Amino acid sequence: MRVLGVDPGLTRCGVGVVEGIPGRPLTMLGVGVVRTPADAETADRLVAIERGIDEWLDAHRPECVAVERVFSQHNVRTVMGTAQASAVAMLCAARRGLPVALHTPSEVKAAVTGTGRADKAQVGAMVTRLLRLDAPPKPADAADALALAICHIWRAPAQNRLQQAVAVHRAMKGRTA
């Protein structure tokens, strides 16, 4: 499975592509950051993020896109921009028919470090180890995007089983309604 992970943000949107299956060594295919100037209009920044994400999708043809789930409890000043950037990432993927998975920051941390309360350095260290890199990817947004992709590769089998169960439940409810 090839996954594009997106750590959404208006100023820095981390992107990372990882390929692999659970229980086997993972391979990093690419990592980077889509940046937009802080003094540009929000609408123009969203267009630049769309262009950047589309370029990553064209270049790497992932089967799935994993995006960080944004919570409104976060920093009030930045959360709106994060929500808007995540909307663009989801839109770019769904428009191509690619499945979009959302993972919370603690799910991602727990997946790669074993604890949902890990700090940035710990996540960076584990991403470096799991992908056999020479150094942690910089900036942290890039490392977080790779961690999201890894988290999705490892969690997807369980998530798919859950979605199938929900679909079966809905179908049965429809039949008895």
Added chain:
Amino acid sequence: MRVLGVDPGLTRCGVGVVEGIPGRPLTMLGVGVVRTPADAETADRLVAIERGIDEWLDAHRPECVAVERVFSQHNVRTVMGTAQASAVAMLCAARRGLPVALHTPSEVKAAVTGTGRADKAQVGAMVTRLLRLDAPPKPADAADALALAICHIWRAPAQNRLQQAVAVHRAMKGRTA
């Protein structure tokens, strides 16, 4: 000036097109709601909103799009969806090179009723009167979209003067830097 107003939301995205200039009677060219099913995946809902907004832009060719500015102080459960829907509206407009204006709910209320603390009914009543309609547009999201467009037509001259002043200031700063 022809303006598309967008009251963003995932479940109901109000859209309304108004044409006019300050100090002259205004004309409504269209009003409606882009709806997406609450049980669909967020990514698919964003694609449906994109399609809906693009259809309105194609049909009415506005010169400008006015979108409600979303604040994170609002209802925590709905604010993320509102931010995401507003991102799609801004993206659709900016991708076509259309200017995007953001107005706060109290700016819109103050523009059409004279007070920033007006309720939904008061806004609906003034929209009905200003556009010479037979009845207030339903649902409230549709009336709010028209109010946004009216607000923009009336505020745009002042906003343009402000933007020109900022541009001149930046250009002068650049020259002395």
